[in-house]
Amino acid sequence: CEKSCCHMDAETSTHTEPAVDEEVPLFSNLDLFLFSLIVGLVIYWFMSRKKPEHIPEFKKAPTTRETSFIEKMKKTGKNIIVFYGSQTGTGEEFSNRLSKDAQRYGMKGMAADPEEYEMGELARLSEIKNSLAIFCMATYGEGDPTDNAQDFYDWLQENDDEDLSGLNYTVFALGNKTYEHYNAMGKYVDKRLEELGAKRIFDLGLGDDDGNLEEDFVSWREQFWPAVCEHFGVEALGDESSIRQYELKEHTDLNMNKVYTGEIGRLKSFEVQKPPFDSKNPFLAPVTVNRRLNKGGDRHLMHLELDITGSKIRYESGDHVAVFPTNDSTLVNKLGQILGVDLDVVISLNNLDEESNKKHPFPCPTTYRTALTHYLDITHPPRTNVLYELAQYASDPKDQENMRKMASSSPEGKVSTRIVLNPKFRNILAILEDMPSLRPPVDHLCELLPRLQARYYSIASSSKVHPNSIHICAVVVEYETATGRINKGVATNWLKNKLVTDNGHKSTVPMYIRKSQFRLPFKTTNPVIMIGPGTGIAPFMGFIQERGWLKQQGKEVGETVMFFGCRHKNEDYIYQEELEEAEKNGVLTQLNVAFSRDQEQKVYVQHLMKKNKEDIWKLIHSDNAHIYVCGDAKNMAKDVQTALHEIGEELGGMTRTQATDYIKKLMTKGRYSQDVWS
Numbered sequence: 001c002e003k004s005c006c007h008m009d010a011e012t013s014t015h016t017e018p019a020v021d022e023e024v025p026l027f028s029n030l031d032l033f034l035f036s037l038i039v040g041l042v043i044y045w046f047m048s049r050k051k052p053e054h055i056p057e058f059k060k061a062p063t064t065r066e067t068s069f070i071e072k073m074k075k076t077g078k079n080i081i082v083f084y085g086s087q088t089g090t091g092e093e094f095s096n097r098l099s100k101d102a103q104r105y106g107m108k109g110m111a112a113d114p115e116e117y118e119m120g121e122l123a124r125l126s127e128i129k130n131s132l133a134i135f136c137m138a139t140y141g142e143g144d145p146t147d148n149a150q151d152f153y154d155w156l157q158e159n160d161d162e163d164l165s166g167l168n169y170t171v172f173a174l175g176n177k178t179y180e181h182y183n184a185m186g187k188y189v190d191k192r193l194e195e196l197g198a199k200r201i202f203d204l205g206l207g208d209d210d211g212n213l214e215e216d217f218v219s220w221r222e223q224f225w226p227a228v229c230e231h232f233g234v235e236a237l238g239d240e241s242s243i244r245q246y247e248l249k250e251h252t253d254l255n256m257n258k259v260y261t262g263e264i265g266r267l268k269s270f271e272v273q274k275p276p277f278d279s280k281n282p283f284l285a286p287v288t289v290n291r292r293l294n295k296g297g298d299r300h301l302m303h304l305e306l307d308i309t310g311s312k313i314r315y316e317s318g319d320h321v322a323v324f325p326t327n328d329s330t331l332v333n334k335l336g337q338i339l340g341v342d343l344d345v346v347i348s349l350n351n352l353d354e355e356s357n358k359k360h361p362f363p364c365p366t367t368y369r370t371a372l373t374h375y376l377d378i379t380h381p382p383r384t385n386v387l388y389e390l391a392q393y394a395s396d397p398k399d400q401e402n403m404r405k406m407a408s409s410s411p412e413g414k415v416s417t418r419i420v421l422n423p424k425f426r427n428i429l430a431i432l433e434d435m436p437s438l439r440p441p442v443d444h445l446c447e448l449l450p451r452l453q454a455r456y457y458s459i460a461s462s463s464k465v466h467p468n469s470i471h472i473c474a475v476v477v478e479y480e481t482a483t484g485r486i487n488k489g490v491a492t493n494w495l496k497n498k499l500v501t502d503n504g505h506k507s508t509v510p511m512y513i514r515k516s517q518f519r520l521p522f523k524t525t526n527p528v529i530m531i532g533p534g535t536g537i538a539p540f541m542g543f544i545q546e547r548g549w550l551k552q553q554g555k556e557v558g559e560t561v562m563f564f565g566c567r568h569k570n571e572d573y574i575y576q577e578e579l580e581e582a583e584k585n586g587v588l589t590q591l592n593v594a595f596s597r598d599q600e601q602k603v604y605v606q607h608l609m610k611k612n613k614e615d616i617w618k619l620i621h622s623d624n625a626h627i628y629v630c631g632d633a634k635n636m637a638k639d640v641q642t643a644l645h646e647i648g649e650e651l652g653g654m655t656r657t658q659a660t661d662y663i664k665k666l667m668t669k670g671r672y673s674q675d676v677w678s
Contacts, residue, residue: 039650069117070124073110076355079130080109085137085149085185088453091174094217095136098387100243101221105229105236112639114152115358117581122198124168128234133167137189138174140519142674143181144438152186156192165197168231172205172220174213178633178678180667183207202227210583210678214383218407223331248443251365254346260363262374264324264510265565267363279454279568281640282324283311283509287498288469290507297571300476301535303460304495306509311470316544317462318518318675321470322454324510325491327379331429332372338432341442343369349447361447368442376449379427379490386448387431393444396437403438404638430485455491456514458538458630458675461547470511473538474576517673518628524550527558527625529616531640533565533594534572535629539675540564541575543628548587559619560587565605605636606643616644626671633676 062522065073069081080102084095107130123130137500140146145153153578171193173186185208190204205220207213229235251259255480256300263269265280285306293301315321336343348364362375372378388407394400428449432438451656461471476496477489498507518526520543528547530540540562547560562579582588592608609616619625627644629637641663648659666672 001145018300020289023516027586040247043290059528064147067116068119068121069110069112069258070121070127072355072630073128073131076108076110076353078108078110079128080107081135082109082134083114083152084111085114085135085146085152087138087140087146089451090213091136091138091146092524093383093450094172094174095134096245098134098136098221099227100245103243105225106234107232110353110356113357115148117157120140122167123162123164125168128355130234131168131647132228132232133169135169135171135193136174137171137186139179139181139183143179143184145185149185153188156189156196162195162196165199167193167198168201169193170200170202170204170224172207172217174207174209176633176678178210178638179676180625180674201231206587218384221611230267243336243445244352244444246351246361246443246447249348249350251346251348254365256346258365259346259370260366261370263328263356263363265363270510271582273311275291277311277313277512279322279512282322282362282512283308283313284508285311285470286506287500288497288506290495290500292474293574294572295570298566299572300496300535301572301574302472302474302476302492302496304472304474304498304509304671305466306470306472306511306660307468308470313513315459315463315470315513316515317459317464317520319459319475319516320456320514321472322456322512322514323472323495324374325452325489325494325590325600326452327376327452327490328488328493329373331378331427332369335372335378335429335432335442336368338429339442339445340440341368343367343372347443349373349443362451368446371446375452376446377490378449379454379487380450381426382428382431382449386428389448390438390440390445392434393440394438396435399435399437408427409511426481426483427487428486431485434483447472452490454512460538460541462542464549465545470513473535473541477544515676517670518630518673520546521558521626523558524555527561527619527623529561529563529619529625529627530630531605531609531628532630533563533636534631535574536629536636536675537564539576541578542584544578544587548582548585551587557587558623559589559625561590561592561619562588563592563594563605565603565608567595567597569593569595569598602624604639606639609640609643610646613647613651617647620644620666621652624671626673626675627666628675630675631677633674637674637676 040233065578073079073081074376079369080099082095082099084091086092086095091536092111092113099109105595115177121187122133125133171186173183175186185203186206192201194200202224205216205224207216207220225236258267259269264282269281270284273284274281275283285308287304288307289303289305293303306372307569332343346365346367348366349360349362350364351359362371366375384407387403391400391403394403426434428445432504457472457474459470460468460473472495474492474495476492478493479487481487495509498509500507516538524547528543530543532538532540544560544562547557550558566574566577573595579591583591590612592605592612594603594605594608596602596604620627629640631637644663645656648654648662651654652659652662654662662674
């Protein structure tokens with residue numbers, strides 16, 4: 001762009017020289033007119049071709065964004081930096097809390113995304129007195145770093161000669177014990193920084209989302225800060241008051257074209273869609289199919305199809321589709337009523353730290369209604385720090401005391417937190433309803449609530465068969481709480497209501513693709529064993545479609561074995577017709593279905609695997625089969641692994657240890673893949 005602008009300027013200056021001699025006219029008036037017209041058209045062509053439409057962008061980095069966190073810290077007088085590796089926002093949330101904490105100890109902290117900075121500068125942190133780097137690192141997928149920490153992970157792996165001897169650090173890891181590689185990223189960062197000479201000033205914290213991640217974090221944090229004070233010889237200021245990060249600005253005469261209405265990144269990006277589409281620029285995909293899959297029962301299993309025609313979006317079988325849901329308008333209206341606010345006021349929350357890369361907590365300017373509908377998570381039980389900060393607004397001293405107690409890691413605090421914050425109990429609306437003395441200002445509540453995150457679903461189609469369509473298979477989440485309230489899953493209920501046409505308009509879903517390692521074998525002749533009960537069948541619908549397509553192309557395709565499970569054959573045997581058709585056509589060489597509740601003794605997929613142990617062992621041990629598991633991580637995935645260990649012992653003549661190692665090797669070689677959730 002710069003090059004062509006210079007070119008344009010040069011042309012302009014050349015052709016605006018006087019080109020007329022007073023004595024003898026070189027050009028007639030007509031020549032001059034045509035000449036000027038051509039030059040004008042050339043200039044106009046360059047201008048219109050190169051000048052992009054100016055649309056303000058939310059959180060858009062200035063072109064000269066500071067990539068040196070050292071210079072930034074020096075400039076702003078900060079001595080603590082909290083890096084986060086975050087996929088769903090929790091790691092970022094914890095790092096913000098730690099950077100705010102620093103103020104209470106007479107220090108100054110900043111939260112930082114490692115993707116935005118030059119991480120090689122860690123060696124220079126010793127230039128800042130009493131400096132400390134904290135790493136809040138989540139683990140994603142099969143022990144992988146989160147997207148925003150991938151470059152940092154690569155840098156740690158590649159730089160063996162880096163000297164970090166002047167670096168003080170600590171790590172808090174976020175993970176889930178039900179997964180094979182529990183907290184792998186946090187453990188790696190902790191170990192690797194020490195190997196490179198850095199000094200660990202407090203023990204690695206391990207947060208377990210299968211237990212109580214919030215509790216783990218609060219307990220670690222309460223021991224961490226005294227250790228920091230001792231290390232640097234500083235004392236807590238005893239300042240327990242709330243520290244605001246953003247200030248409210250109400251807009252009275254703003255042009256509504258400049259107000260965000262739910263866009264994730266660029267203003268008006270939902271009106272003028274421009275590829276490439278990703279997490280900051282989702283595509284609005286029209287819903288072409290939304291049907292109930294189960295024939296009976298009290299659950300609602302659904303199949304949706306999203307049209308991606310013209311989007312240039314490409315996907316592979318096994319990838320995930322991310323969708324951005326919105327909160328139920330009934331909940332939003334109730335929040336507005338209980339807090340007594342006009343939800344349609346246009347506001348901005350502006351960061352008090354002008355040097356921060358994060359100017360607003362969500363796209364601004366916008367209305368409270370848009371923020372509470374599109375940008376903020378109002379359905380999860382609020383974290384303890386939110387209650388702690390909101391406690392000051394409770395007019396009843398007892399409520400204040402209880403809320404502060406909940407934010408501590410004392411046994412008493414843990415008990416009251418579990419009672420009030422158990423997911424089966426209360427979201428922020430329920431807490432406000434149950435505590436009439438608590439009426440916080442809506443802007444402070446909006447500052448404290450976490451961002452509403454995208455939800456990921458395994459794609460239930462193959463792009464070879466459906467290049468312009470993405471299929472989703474999901475179960476609607478809805479349950480009654482102990483207090484008699486009905487809690488509804490945000491995304492699944494929102495998807496359920498995405499009718500193909502809504503009042504004559506096409507329903508759309510903001511979405512993008514997240515690539516996955518869950519892939520069919522490169523060699524089509526390799527057999528595949530697919531194990532996916534319930535909605536865990538989703539990626540295998542794509543795999544089956546793809547294997548069928550390969551056969552149609554005349555390719556030799558290996559054995560394709562399916563283990564599926566559901567409750568009752570006549571109720572929730574989803575995709576029954578498609579599966580039986582695939583078996584009839586020889587695309588599925590084996591279809592094994594466990595109906596867990598159709599007989600007295602419960603039967604699950606692992607029982608059917610044991611029944612077919614000879615076939616399974618031959619496929620794995622002799623025929624180089626690839627194994628795929630999709631669905632529940634907590635029980636099913638573990639039970640399937642145990643069944644394979646037992647088959648290895650029985651038919652492979654192995655000890656339990658050898659069988660366990662054998663399956664682990666399959667994972668390392670990429671022959672055992674899991675797409676599981678808890």
